[in-house]
Ligand SMILES: Nc1ncnc2c1ncn2[C@@H]1O[C@H](COP(=O)(O)OP(=O)(O)OP(=O)(O)O)[C@@H](O)[C@H]1O
């Protein structure tokens with residue numbers, strides 16, 4: 001079973017082509033790192049997975065179910081499986097951090113305040129923001145907003161996570177922490193994900209480290225070496241609506257294509 | 266040609282959204298908390314401007330009508346004229362226009378900002394139907410609050426009219442109130458309540474419609490807000506004409 005599958009998807013806005021015959025597969029527990037210049041259609045791909053944007057032609061499948069022609073109501077159970085971290089965070093600015101993170105719980109009918117509070121504190125802990133629980137989004141820095149957005153997406157244990165530039169504009173230490181979180185979800189919880197980024201350092205971290213459980217149940221991070229090559233993270237490079245490259249990071253670095261070399265340097 | 270096509274399209278989209286907003290009343294989930302909050306913002310929040318509008322409208326009506334009535338030697342009927350014009354026409358229409366300016370613009374700019382910052386997309390991604398969570402509560406709030414606010418405007422309008430009659434025109438207080446109240450019959454009161462219900466619906470739905478179809482960043486939000494106020498105001502005045510016509514036709 002594949003987690004996400006695009007089959008010959010095309011999309012244009014007012015005559016401007018954004019995606020052209022775009023196909024890709026994300027396997028279960030795999031992370032697909034999507035690279036590409038600004039305006040190359042990366043966010044559009046993510047929105048299509050959640051059914052927020054409909055393709056003009058082609059199919060989008062989520063866990064082998066064709067979602068292309070589903071109505072908003074029929075999309076509800078699909079969206080329940082998906083956590084979406086929007087590019088600019090898209091926090092509800094009329095709600096506090098706590099209510100933002102608790103949003104999905106309340107929507108799903110959880111009424112027990114104690115339970116809600118526990119879950120919210122736990123996921124905010126994952127992104128290191130327990131202290132911000134009572135703040136309003138307007139009081140947060142850009143990096144904090146993005147981390148709250150990640151926390152909000154994690155609630156409800158979605159099996160698929162879509163990250164739209166989650167580490168953009170964060171300091172190296174916080175970026176690293178976010179990457180470790182995503183690696184843990186990938187390796188220990190078998191979450192399938194798409195990771196859109198411009199940040200090559202994070203991309204390589206994703207592709208070269210993996211998480212294992214230590215003797216006391218804590219996660220430790222191990223780098224791949226000559227004998228072991230990580231296969232659950234693959235790269236995809238988009239340019240002008242077409243796939244320029246698809247494969248593991250080792251191959252990406254050796255591709256002789258000019259645009260890719262320029263992008264990586 | 267494309268202008269006609271565009272207009273037909275907009276009318277269709279507006280009708281669909283209104284239809285969804287109304288049918289949502291019968292579907293779960295219902296957002297009671299959001300509805301109450303909107304009623305508070307829209308109803309209580311608009312009270313002061315509505316009271317002021319009503320008061321001074323009544324006052325100026327008394328001044329003007331006494332002036333005209335004097336020519337016929339009928340100054341005694343000032344109370345009746347003020348109450349009829351207020352309750353049938355000016356109360357509902359001016360309240361609706363003030364609401365279009367204050368509430369319609371507020372709704373359009375709030376929803377518009379939510380669109381351009383992708384909060385609406387985020388809401389959908391989190392499994393919420395924005396028409397249920399955002400549109401229906403606002404529609405309920407404007408449709409229920411407009412009649413209540415209109416009653417307040419009418420009431421303070423009469424008070425304004427009375428104060429002018431008493432202090433400026435030296436009219437008898439009792440005469441003012443008896444003519445004002447005697448002229449009210451059931452039909453007028455009904456007309457004075459049906460109108461604001463329709464107007465409230467128009468203001469709320471037009472605000473939501475223009476807010477939700479915002480495109481193009483902060484500039485787009487400004488554009489939607491203006492369009493919402495202008496469209497709602499015009500629709501209110503046009504609807505007022507037709508409602509009056511219908512009521513006159515139906516009256517025995
Ligand atoms: N709602 C829309 N209406 C019109 N054009 C759009 C819309 N959304 C996206 N586009 C266009 O589609 C193209 C791809 O947009 P997209 O957001 O997918 O790019 P991106 O790869 O995510 O870029 P970035 O790295 O800057 O986030 C852009 O040229 C953009 O102008």
Ligand SMILES: [Mg+2]
Pocket residue numbers: 042043044087164
């Ligand atoms: Mg993007």
